[in-house]
Amino acid sequence: MEDGPSSTPGAQEQEGRPAIMAELYEAITQRGLSLVDLAWEQQRLHESRRWSVMEMLAAVDFERLGEADRHLVWNAGRAELTTKPGADRLERLADAECRRWQEKDPTVAAIMQACGTWSRYWNEEEAHHETAFNRLSTVMRLEPITDATFIEFRKVFPDDDMLRTLTLLAISEVVAAVDYGQCSQRVEDPGLRALFKQVAADEIQHMNYFIAFAKALVDSGGYQAKEAFAVAHLFLRDGGEVHGSKRERVESRDTHVNWWDQLEHRDGFEVPESLRKKEQLIFHALKRITGITVTSRESVEDTWMDLVGC
Template sequence: MSIAETDRASSPVIRRPAASDGAPAIITDLYDALTKRGMSLVDVTWEQQRLHESRRWSVVEMLAAVDLDSLTPLDRNLVWNAGRAELTTKPGADRLERQSEAEVRRWQDKNPTVASVMEACGTWSRYWNEEEAHHETVFNRLADLSGMEPISDETFIQFRQVFPDDDMLRTLVLLAISEITAAVNYGQCQHVIEDPGLRRIFKQVAADEIQHRNYFVSFAKALVDSGEYPAKDAFAVAHLFLREDGELQGSARTQLEQRGSHVNWWDQLEVGDNDFRPEALEKKEQLICGALKKITGIEVHSREEVEDTWMDLVGS
């Protein structure tokens, strides 16, 4: 064999990835991507990285564009509430990584594809954590610069308490609904903010939350598609939020739970003297119904239909 033939024989084979070379996007059919399209976890991680890089933004630059002197009392209240709310997201991301790792070990021998879904979820949690760090920092720094009441170290630590673990599908649906709530709230805030720089911050954070919602929906759908997780659990969590006086009502509920183990930011909103609440409950309800359809394939249009479907699934 000649030297040229030896070189050709030892040359690596160029692998054409199963992942897309198009615009960065969330893999919405993750289970099929892993089982039918031949994507590996390296492929999935590459897609996560591409999308993350395409969406990066600078807290420092965003803050520099805000005119602090033009902020109204309502603006300051919205910023202060948002900063406190975002303090609770790091524990969620930390828990997701830990819980995903446990699920990987649980499923690795029984259903390797589910283990891969959970590994993809745990891997993505690092990007979620980084983006939520942007949200937390931009709002709390802005609250500090604009003279709002400081967040004490005691409150900071209290808001860092980690949610207790739950079934993985239930966890993902809860997180998806939490992101829907945040995105709609921030979107509503945009309508009452006058400063362009501050409005841009709320718009950017709302867009990030929608992306996070889409990721959680993707992971939850993959679990349901696997056949290992029942759709009824997704509806159970949605019912918890949508029922009369449910979690979706947030701090406006007539009775708030004494949780003890963790802080739910939607219980903590303080409206002050302006009485502005960024609720838009009907919009949140429709987005939750839309998420349920994507996750389970079951179409519902109202909280009543969510409850009826949940009861049917429980009884089946």
């Protein structure tokens, strides 16, 4: 978006196509957008992208789904259970950070509150993903998710530095978007393919929002690029999080559940990887957040070490 909301008559016709505000810090400090303005832009984009789970599932031809398709659906449904606690944590953390920054830097406080406000849309869209895949699993009589697993996967993530949190969420969406995109290419039924493509598109949108909020924090001067690189290194290092449940050592966590640790790899059924594509998108995200260009896992580590003074 190039122009901020206007209060003049007929302004609605002048607003243009809904879009994520990529230059959020500038929008607040130079264009004077208020939190009400930002919430309106979020609502416009959300409404323009709404879709129906029931309509999407009605287009799936269950007779065409093979065992490999069923495995992809089952894994997706389990993984999506972990997104609600992520969104719940983001709302809570953003509000707490907003109030911590309110007197010190009102602009940072506004960025935090805009992020927390948007989390309601993230939560709703992820609910679409979760219920769609788990309903498919139920109808196809796949291995049921027990109440104990449901409750375990709902553990709310512990709080962390906000820039680290947003970078982790952006990278998580990178991994999810690539995986769902790969799934859409592997299934044959047009209805299921459309569902995977829609979910992948949603995850890309979420990634772009997280990048925009993270960039605004760096632009404010209140947060340092080293925190974003620390999280990227966690994913990209040898045996890092980007390898998901295939890495040699998967940490045991009592506090929360990471969806990428829970994907099950069964004999005869492929689970998407596309590591190179994920790496490239992570490099691009770091560039957008921090302005620093990296082109390899090694350069991510080197840059992180330089930023922390090692």
